[in-house]
Amino acid sequence: MRTTYEFGEGCSMAMPNGAVLCLIVVMFAGHLVASPLIDANYDLFHGIAVENNVCRGEQFTSIDDFIGSPIADGGKLVDEARGDLDRDRIPDWVGLLQRERKEELETGITLNIETLQLFVLIGESPAGFRCVEKSKEAPFREGLVLYEGMEIKNSRLIVQINTKTLATAKAVHYTFGLNEGSWELVGLRKFELDTGSDTSIETVTNLVTGQVTVKRQRGKERPLVQRYRSRVSRSHSLEDFDFSDDYGSL
Structure with a gap:
C-alpha cells in the first residue's frame, strides 16, 4: 500500500503500519518538498546500508538495455542528460535512477526509503554504451534536500542540489569530469542565502587548481570579493557522491 500524505495543521504522514510522522512542507525553487522531522525513535536515514552496484566495463546495446539490466536493479529513470563527456564526438549519457528500499527500525517498524543513484554511460562506435562510473546509492531528502537537475556542458557533468530551512536557502552545483583517468569532482559552486538578514x-x-573565489553581499550593497588558493588535500570521486549538500568540502 502506497504511503499517503495529509497536509494541514500539524501535517502528518500515514504509514502502512499505522505509524505517524510529522512533516514540514515548504515551497522551494518551484517544488513542493515534504521532509520528515527526524527524532530518536524514527531515524529514517542514518545507518541504512545499500549495496552499490558494480558497473565499470559493462556493455549495453541501448539505454533501454541498461535500464532493464541487473545493474539498474529495478530503478526508475527520473532524469537524464546527454552530451560528449570524453571529447570523442560520440554522445554519452548520464541517468538518475530512483528506487524504494525497505529499512527496518529497532522498533520493528519497516519503512520505505527513497534512494537515488547516478550512472555514467559512454557512447561507443558504431553503437552501444559502456558503463564507466556510478555514484553511491544514497537515501534522499534527509532534511530539506532537493535534487534540482543536471546537465552535460563542456564535457563536464553538472549536478545541482538545493537545501532549504526556515531561515536559509542553499544551491550547490557539483561539476564532475575526467581528471587523470578517474571521474572526480573538479568544480564546486555554493550559493547560500540568509533570508532573515538578506x-x-x-x-x-x-x-x-585550488583556486577559490568568495563573494559576500548584503541586500543591494556592493559585494565584497575575496580570492585565494586553498590546498586540495584529497580528491572527491563521483563514486562517493551521496547527494548531500556538504559533499566535496575541502
Missing part, C-alpha cells in the same frame, strides 16, 4: 555568500572552488 545576506548571501557565493563560493566557487576549482578543485584541480
Whole structure:
C-alpha cells in the first residue's frame, strides 16, 4: 500500500503500519518538498546500508538495455542528460535512477526509503554504451534536500542540489569530469542565502587548481570579493557522491 500524505495543521504522514510522522512542507525553487522531522525513535536515514552496484566495463546495446539490466536493479529513470563527456564526438549519457528500499527500525517498524543513484554511460562506435562510473546509492531528502537537475556542458557533468530551512536557502552545483583517468569532482559552486538578514555568500572552488573565489553581499550593497588558493588535500570521486549538500568540502 502506497504511503499517503495529509497536509494541514500539524501535517502528518500515514504509514502502512499505522505509524505517524510529522512533516514540514515548504515551497522551494518551484517544488513542493515534504521532509520528515527526524527524532530518536524514527531515524529514517542514518545507518541504512545499500549495496552499490558494480558497473565499470559493462556493455549495453541501448539505454533501454541498461535500464532493464541487473545493474539498474529495478530503478526508475527520473532524469537524464546527454552530451560528449570524453571529447570523442560520440554522445554519452548520464541517468538518475530512483528506487524504494525497505529499512527496518529497532522498533520493528519497516519503512520505505527513497534512494537515488547516478550512472555514467559512454557512447561507443558504431553503437552501444559502456558503463564507466556510478555514484553511491544514497537515501534522499534527509532534511530539506532537493535534487534540482543536471546537465552535460563542456564535457563536464553538472549536478545541482538545493537545501532549504526556515531561515536559509542553499544551491550547490557539483561539476564532475575526467581528471587523470578517474571521474572526480573538479568544480564546486555554493550559493547560500540568509533570508532573515538578506545576506548571501557565493563560493566557487576549482578543485584541480585550488583556486577559490568568495563573494559576500548584503541586500543591494556592493559585494565584497575575496580570492585565494586553498590546498586540495584529497580528491572527491563521483563514486562517493551521496547527494548531500556538504559533499566535496575541502
